[in-house]
Amino acid sequence: MSYFKALAYKIKQILGGIKMKKLFISIFIFFSPAAVLMGITPEEILERMLENQVHDTARIEGKMIIQDRFGKKTVTFVSWSRGEDNALIEFTSKYEAGQKILRNEDELYLYFPDAEEVIRLQGAALRQSVLGSDFSYEDMTGEKDLLDSYKVTLLGSEEVDGHDCYKLQLEAVSRNVPYPREILWVDKELFIYRKVHKFSLSGRLLKEMRITRFTRQNGKVIPVELLMEDKMKKNSSTEFIIQKIEIGIPIPEEKFSLRELTW
């Protein structure tokens, strides 16, 4: 703070009659994030992006519009999440009503109202499509510990849909990740990814994700509409739309328990 005061005093001496309020606005603009972060590390870019994406707690109401070669369908859901480790999604659309997906740290469970047991998914099964969408179970429940699982490299800057972005490359250092390599285009101003490419081990593009709309809430920039395309499927895409989001709300721990899942 003293640095800013000293700087302001000096500038006041130079510029004379400029009001302090105006001065601070000028400083704020001058020290805008894009400018300040000229020397930012790739890890810091990723951290700032994750700050926008990961919430202490969140409740979301949304829908997925799934398009394949045979047509379009809409699936609605409500989800609760706590940090990176816990997520519960409950589907509410007519044909999927009551189905739930629970993620607790590395465990993923499926609940179906007509099944007598909860299904624990593991291994290759996690890569299966969620309700025929372009998202896999791993995609839906979020990639966690990105910084621990991937080596991050800044490849440079590129524009995506007119937005200046950092181009980051993520290379897996752990086998326990869904995609061995990813390239993220992170908006330099908003610190949200504008586009993500997910690759196979052989370097084949598997999925492309784009953010088409975002909102600001609690000081965060939150993507609310994104488009996922599974490049292995013909004429396939999924629009993921968040219709309502509440962050920082109290969610009891039991919400993410297996007992709660079967209720």
Next chain:
Amino acid sequence: MKLARIALRNIRRNKRRSTLSASATAIASMAIVFMFSLISGMKEDMEKNISSYVSGHVRIREAQYNKYEHLNPLHLRITDYEKILPELSSDQRVEAFSARINFPTTIYREEELHRAMAVGLNFTTEVSFMDLESVIIRGRLPENGNNEVIIGFKLAEELGIGVDDRITLLATTMRKSINAMTFKIAGIAAFPIGSYNKTHLMIPLDRVQYLLRMDKSVTEILVKLNNPREAASFAEELNREFKTSGNTELEVQSWKNISIIYGFMSMAQVIYGFIALIFFLLASTVLINTTMMVIFERMREIGTIAAMGMTGKEIVRLFFYEAVFLSIVGAFAGLIVGVGITLPLSAYGLDFGAAMQGIDIEISDIIYPRLNLFSTIFVFFYAVVVSSLASLIPSTRAAKIQPVEALRYTG
């Protein structure tokens, strides 16, 4: 007639030689009768399996279903199948019909996922279509309306499950979502198609419609005809009827027009024909070889009877008669033994299960040879004609040789 009597006397005179010669004909005839019966049994088995389990004699599907079958297009379905069934049932040409839903599924068992194939069918009507009662080796058939299944015995062994155990099935629904339901194992089945035992489950149709969110619809209707030869004309007629009544989205195919199945049956026919041809050639070689050997062996005898004044034509006729008599006896004995072996096997069957391991075709592990009257009679005449004609070659040659040379013949 005199020559015929001499021929008979010759046969009786050297019993060992005659027995040997007739035995060769008998063995060849027996082998052909058995092989023909086995091949006939295989063909019948394959046709029965394909018509019962795969395509019926006629198959009704949504017109686009075949094109996208690899994508499990459950939405390409027959929605008003309950209206079509009464029409089929009133047709005199129809023996039975079956409305089904075929779909891939995943069995969840002890935190492991196992891929399988499932068929949803009406167990009440299906009993007459593919005699399901006979395939149950433990337990019973499921009841419509209950969450029950029958499962191939090899799949049950792999999963370590038995009757009354419960399994959860995951499947992609008609809307490409996922659903899961828990079912009780009502029975363990030994399906006639070996590969089905490792892969298949059968579930009441109404429960499958619920699991897959298909409402009151099916993916196919299979029709069995009293006369399978009418399949093409029946399919054509049904296609016309559907078009007239505005059901243009449906397609009816005769099993001969279902490319994979027809191709498979055609390939099987060629293979069976080839096996039969090889057997025919081998048997013919045995017949010709034995007859010729027997005559060449008797060159000195031919020289003697020629020296006594028998003409060449008479010698040829004499040996021809001998060959005819011996082949009649041999072929008849061969048929009796062949039929004697085939008849019990046609009741109890031959187990090719071990040999068929890993071969994914619509053929049963146990094959029941089928005797065919026409082919059996044909084999009899074939053996007699080949053996008799085979005698003409050496005897004609022998008849042309001077008696002195024939007497000196050392073979």
